Amino acid sequence: MILDTNEPFENRLDLCEGDQWLQVSVLKLPAAKKVNPHIHQPRPPNPAASAGITQECWIILRGEIKIRLFDLDQTPLHQQALSPGHMLVTFYGGHALEGGTAGALMIECKNGPYLGRDYTVFEPS
Numbered sequence: 001m002i003l004d005t006n007e008p009f010e011n012r013l014d015l016c017e018g019d020q021w022l023q024v025s026v027l028k029l030p031a032a033k034k035v036n037p038h039i040h041q042p043r044p045p046n047p048a049a050s051a052g053i054t055q056e057c058w059i060i061l062r063g064e065i066k067i068r069l070f071d072l073d074q075t076p077l078h079q080q081a082l083s084p085g086h087m088l089v090t091f092y093g094g095h096a097l098e099g100g101t102a103g104a105l106m107i108e109c110k111n112g113p114y115l116g117r118d119y120t121v122f123e124p125s
Contacts, residue, residue: 005061005105018114025108029065029099037070038119039094054118056095056110058088063104070094074122082106094122 005026015024029035040054058065060082068079071093081100082088 005107014114016112016114018112020114021112023108023110023112023114027106027108029063029097029104029106031099031102031104033099035097036121037068037074037094037096037124038121039070039072039074040119053092054110055092056088056090056108058082059107059109060084060086061105061107063102064100065104065106066098066100068096068124070096070122070124074125076124096124 009026009028011028011030013026015026016022042053058067062084064081064083066079066081067088069077069090071077074094077093
């Protein structure tokens, strides 16, 4: 699949059907738009992976996106602003996002299939 992220779209563009093992989306995060801290629910592993969790990769294309990372017990681990060219890969634990600038745009890739919202939102300690 080839996507030109310069073409107009709404806030989220899912590039894969929900039953695919790789889920890729392009997300616009307006300034101050928040994705609350959350940890994805365990899931049955797909044949290509041994872990039964959701792992994600984010690539920042435009603007700034603020991230917070949490351990499995929801303890804060790290926070910073990501800028164009930054890439984040999460393997375990939780995360939160917030648009830092108007026009922020990122690509999100994660293992599928997409099961709908399969995560637990929490309040960081």
